[in-house]
Amino acid sequence: MSPQFTIERIYSELRQQIVNRSIPPGSKLSENLLSRKWNVSRTPIREVLRRLESEGLVTSHRYKGVLVNLITLEDVEQLYPIRIYLEGLAGKLATPIISGDPEKLKVLEKFCREMEVLSKKKDIEGYIAKNNEFHYYIWHSCGNGWLIKILENLNSQVNRFIVKALHVPHRIDRSVCEHWDICEKLRMGDGKKVERAVQSNHRRAFEDLKRELTNRS
Amino acid sequence: MSPQFTIERIYSELRQQIVNRSIPPGSKLSENLLSRKWNVSRTPIREVLRRLESEGLVTSHRYKGVLVNLITLEDVEQLYPIRIYLEGLAGKLATPIISGDPEKLKVLEKFCREMEVLSKKKDIEGYIAKNNEFHYYIWHSCGNGWLIKILENLNSQVNRFIVKALHVPHRIDRSVCEHWDICEKLRMGDGKKVERAVQSNHRRAFEDLKRELTNRS
DNA sequence: GAAGTTCAGATTGTATACACTTCGGATAAT
DNA sequence: ATTATCCGAAGTGTATACAATCTGAACTTC
Incomplete structure (x- = not known):
C-alpha cells in the first residue's frame, strides 16, 4: 500500500x-x-x-x-493589521522582481481582466477566488520564504472567517480598480507606491467588511 | 509519576x-x-x-x-525586514496602552537604566538579555496575541543566529540612546513616532551586525 | 424530586511491537 | 585492488496494547 x-x-x-x-x-x-x-x-x-x-x-x-478553533471578529481585527503591513512589505519586495519581468506583469493583468469579467457577471465566489490568486501571485514573487509562510498562515485564518456571501457588490467594483492600480504601480517599479496601494486595498476591504457586519447585526 | x-x-x-x-x-x-x-x-x-x-x-x-535547521545570514536578511515592520506595528499598538499606564513606563525606564549600567560594565551578554526583555515587554503590551506569537517565532530564529560576542561595544552606546528615545516617544503617546523609533533601532542593529560580519570575513 | 456518588464506556496519553527503509561493512567476483 | 552485491544492524513509520482520565447515566441519599 x-x-x-x-x-x-x-x-x-x-x-x-x-x-x-x-x-x-x-x-x-x-x-x-x-x-x-x-x-x-x-x-x-x-x-x-x-x-x-x-x-x-x-x-x-x-x-x-x-x-x-473558533475565529471571531476580534481575531480578524487583530489579524488584519498584521496582514496589511506584511502584504505591503511583500508588495514592495516583489516590485523589482515583477517590474523587471514582463511575463509576470502579463499574468497579473490577466488576473485583473478576469476579475473584471467576474465582477460584471456578479460571480462573487469566483471573484474572491481570483482575487486570492492575484495576491498569492504577488507574495510568491517577493523572494522571501519566511514572509510567504507567514502570509499563508494569516490568509488561512482570515479565510476561515470570511463569509463569502458577505462581500458587497459595490465593494467589488472598487476592488477591481484597486487591483488595476496595483498593477500600474508595479509596472512603474515604484516599490513604495506598490506598498501603499496593496495596503489601502486591504484596508478598504476590511473596513467594508466591518461596516457590513455591524449593519447586519 | x-x-x-x-x-x-x-x-x-x-x-x-x-x-x-x-x-x-x-x-x-x-x-x-x-x-x-x-x-x-x-x-x-x-x-x-x-x-x-x-x-x-x-x-x-x-x-x-x-x-x-541551519540558519544563515541569508535567512536573517529575510527575517529582519519582517521583524522591523512587525515590531514597529507592535510599538504603535502598544503606545496607547503603555502611555496610559505610568507603571508600565516605569518598568521600561528601569530596563533602560539597567542597560546603561550593563553597557558601562561592558557586560555584553547581560546587555543583550536586558535588551530582549525591553522589547519583549513592549510586544506583550501591544494587545494583539497573533502579533505576539509571530514576533516570538521570529525572535527565536534570529537569536539562533546572533553570535553573542559579535556585538560591538560602540553599538551598545548608541543602542542605549535609542532605547531612551523609544521610552520618550512612548511617554508622549505618539504611536507613529514610537513605530519609527522601534524600526530604526532594529534597522541600525541589523546594519551594524551585517557590517561587522562582512568586515570579519 | 434534587443533589451528590459511583461505575462503566469512551477517549486520550503512553509504551511496546512490528514493518519498512537506509546505510555501511563484509564477502565475492572481476 | 576495485567494484559489485548482499546482508544485517540501526533507525524511522505505523499499528496495537495498555494506562490514565473524562463523561454521563444509573443509583443512592436526603
Missing part, C-alpha cells in the same frame, strides 16, 4: 477542510473517527493534529480531545 | 536548547536517544519533534531522522 505519502495527504486535506469551513469552527476532531476514516492508526493522526495545533488551527485539551 | 506534564517540559527545554544553540544547527536528533534521555517512549518525542518542525526549527527527512 501507499506507505507514508498518506500522512501528508491527510494533513493537507484536513487542513483545507478546516480552512474552508467544511469542518466548521468548534467541531470536535476524534482520533478514532479520523483514523477509521483514513484507514490508518491513531499514531499518524495524532501527529497531524499536533501540526495543526502548532499552526493555531485547532486546540487540544488534555484527555478531552481536539477542537477546531 | 508525573504523567504528561513532562511532554510540555520536553518541548520547551528542547526548544530552548535549539534556540540558544546548546544544540547547534545541523545536529541530528535521534528519537531513541531523546526518549532514553527523558525516560519516555518514542511516541511523545515524535510529537514534540513534529511541533518543532512546524515552527521551522527542525526538518524531518523520511527514514533518515530529524536535523536542526
Whole structure:
C-alpha cells in the first residue's frame, strides 16, 4: 500500500477542510473517527493534529480531545493589521522582481481582466477566488520564504472567517480598480507606491467588511 | 509519576536548547536517544519533534531522522525586514496602552537604566538579555496575541543566529540612546513616532551586525 | 424530586511491537 | 585492488496494547 505519502495527504486535506469551513469552527476532531476514516492508526493522526495545533488551527485539551478553533471578529481585527503591513512589505519586495519581468506583469493583468469579467457577471465566489490568486501571485514573487509562510498562515485564518456571501457588490467594483492600480504601480517599479496601494486595498476591504457586519447585526 | 506534564517540559527545554544553540544547527536528533534521555517512549518525542518542525526549527527527512535547521545570514536578511515592520506595528499598538499606564513606563525606564549600567560594565551578554526583555515587554503590551506569537517565532530564529560576542561595544552606546528615545516617544503617546523609533533601532542593529560580519570575513 | 456518588464506556496519553527503509561493512567476483 | 552485491544492524513509520482520565447515566441519599 501507499506507505507514508498518506500522512501528508491527510494533513493537507484536513487542513483545507478546516480552512474552508467544511469542518466548521468548534467541531470536535476524534482520533478514532479520523483514523477509521483514513484507514490508518491513531499514531499518524495524532501527529497531524499536533501540526495543526502548532499552526493555531485547532486546540487540544488534555484527555478531552481536539477542537477546531473558533475565529471571531476580534481575531480578524487583530489579524488584519498584521496582514496589511506584511502584504505591503511583500508588495514592495516583489516590485523589482515583477517590474523587471514582463511575463509576470502579463499574468497579473490577466488576473485583473478576469476579475473584471467576474465582477460584471456578479460571480462573487469566483471573484474572491481570483482575487486570492492575484495576491498569492504577488507574495510568491517577493523572494522571501519566511514572509510567504507567514502570509499563508494569516490568509488561512482570515479565510476561515470570511463569509463569502458577505462581500458587497459595490465593494467589488472598487476592488477591481484597486487591483488595476496595483498593477500600474508595479509596472512603474515604484516599490513604495506598490506598498501603499496593496495596503489601502486591504484596508478598504476590511473596513467594508466591518461596516457590513455591524449593519447586519 | 508525573504523567504528561513532562511532554510540555520536553518541548520547551528542547526548544530552548535549539534556540540558544546548546544544540547547534545541523545536529541530528535521534528519537531513541531523546526518549532514553527523558525516560519516555518514542511516541511523545515524535510529537514534540513534529511541533518543532512546524515552527521551522527542525526538518524531518523520511527514514533518515530529524536535523536542526541551519540558519544563515541569508535567512536573517529575510527575517529582519519582517521583524522591523512587525515590531514597529507592535510599538504603535502598544503606545496607547503603555502611555496610559505610568507603571508600565516605569518598568521600561528601569530596563533602560539597567542597560546603561550593563553597557558601562561592558557586560555584553547581560546587555543583550536586558535588551530582549525591553522589547519583549513592549510586544506583550501591544494587545494583539497573533502579533505576539509571530514576533516570538521570529525572535527565536534570529537569536539562533546572533553570535553573542559579535556585538560591538560602540553599538551598545548608541543602542542605549535609542532605547531612551523609544521610552520618550512612548511617554508622549505618539504611536507613529514610537513605530519609527522601534524600526530604526532594529534597522541600525541589523546594519551594524551585517557590517561587522562582512568586515570579519 | 434534587443533589451528590459511583461505575462503566469512551477517549486520550503512553509504551511496546512490528514493518519498512537506509546505510555501511563484509564477502565475492572481476 | 576495485567494484559489485548482499546482508544485517540501526533507525524511522505505523499499528496495537495498555494506562490514565473524562463523561454521563444509573443509583443512592436526603
